[in-house]
Amino acid sequence: MTNVLAIDQLGYKHNFKTILHDVDLTLEAGKIVGLLGENGAGKTTLMRLITGSAKGTGTIAVCGDTQAAHHRSHVSFTEQLRGFTANTRVDRVADFYRTVYPDFDGARFEELVTFLQIDTSLKLAALSKGMKEKVIIALTLARQVNLYLLDEPFSGIDSMSRKRIISSIIKWKPDDATMVISDHYVSEIAPILDEIVVVKDQTVYAHKESDAVREEFGMGIEAYYESLYEGSVQHD
Numbered sequence: 240m241t242n243v244l245a246i247d248q249l250g251y252k253h254n255f256k257t258i259l260h261d262v263d264l265t266l267e268a269g270k271i272v273g274l275l276g277e278n279g280a281g282k283t284t285l286m287r288l289i290t291g292s293a294k295g296t297g298t299i300a301v302c303g304d305t306q307a308a309h310h311r312s313h314v315s316f317t318e319q320l321r322g323f324t325a326n327t328r329v330d331r332v333a334d335f336y337r338t339v340y341p342d343f344d345g346a347r348f349e350e351l352v353t354f355l356q357i358d359t360s361l362k363l364a365a366l367s368k369g370m371k372e373k374v375i376i377a378l379t380l381a382r383q384v385n386l387y388l389l390d391e392p393f394s395g396i397d398s399m400s401r402k403r404i405i406s407s408i409i410k411w412k413p414d415d416a417t418m419v420i421s422d423h424y425v426s427e428i429a430p431i432l433d434e435i436v437v438v439k440d441q442t443v444y445a446h447k448e449s450d451a452v453r454e455e456f457g458m459g460i461e462a463y464y465e466s467l468y469e470g471s472v473q474h475d
């Protein structure tokens with residue numbers, strides 16, 4: 240099986256404070272991976288390091304390529320639309336993505352906006368928080384890449400839409416692509432996860448296949464995750 244991501248001895252400091260250290264992580268192609276951890280654990284930072292928008296020590300190879308400047312061509316990340324003015328229409332944002340990313344699939348974007356019930360003629364200023372999250376999901380998944388990084392993609396989305404999106408997400412993932420999803424509603428995403436990665440104590444504290452968690456520990460993902468904080472399960 241090919242590795243889509245290989246991180247070796249990654250470290251990152253901000254203002255002399257260690258945010259992440261000794262991170263080793265390998266992800267195979269074709270997986271859906273839950274990135275779990277408390278507030279401030281370093282999940283977003285890890286995603287920014289993978290995309291190349293933050294620079295740490297150690298090496299990160301995406302599809303075998305260790306050049307940070309090349310990572311954006313392999314990775315689609317849930318960007319927060321900060322670079323666009325409030326007057327920009329959603330369809331104009333999509334035009335921008337089409338120009339910047341040759342892998343942006345316009346037909347797929349149309350399918351996604353229909354599925355997510357987004358009116359693309361609206362300006363960003365007219366979108367609610369949840370609608371904006373849906374636009375970000377559509378833009379991120381419309382790219383055809385090897386690695387998708389979804390950073391709390393459902394945070395402002397109502398629970399019914401969230402369940403609908405989560406249960407369909409596999410449909411939007413190319414078979415050989417890997418998708419990393421960070422989310423605090425562990426029980427909601429648990430059913431679709433092949434693996435979990437837990438960021439704790441400024442490092443990747445645990446990396447497990449979901450089936451292995453169930454078999455080895457006889458518990459679900461959420462119970463296992465919580466047990467890491469209670470100290471009732473030893474990690475390796």
Ligand SMILES: Nc1ncnc2c1ncn2[C@@H]1O[C@H](COP(=O)(O)OP(=O)(O)OP(=O)(O)O)[C@@H](O)[C@H]1O
Nearest residue numbers: 253258276277278279280281282283284285391438
């Ligand atoms: N550019 C930065 N400026 C300020 N603080 C930063 C920066 N980068 C990282 N940090 C710090 O790094 C730590 C990890 O933050 P990060 O946003 O990665 O955590 P997280 O796991 O994504 O948290 P959450 O679940 O709350 O989103 C925090 O203490 C944060 O303050």
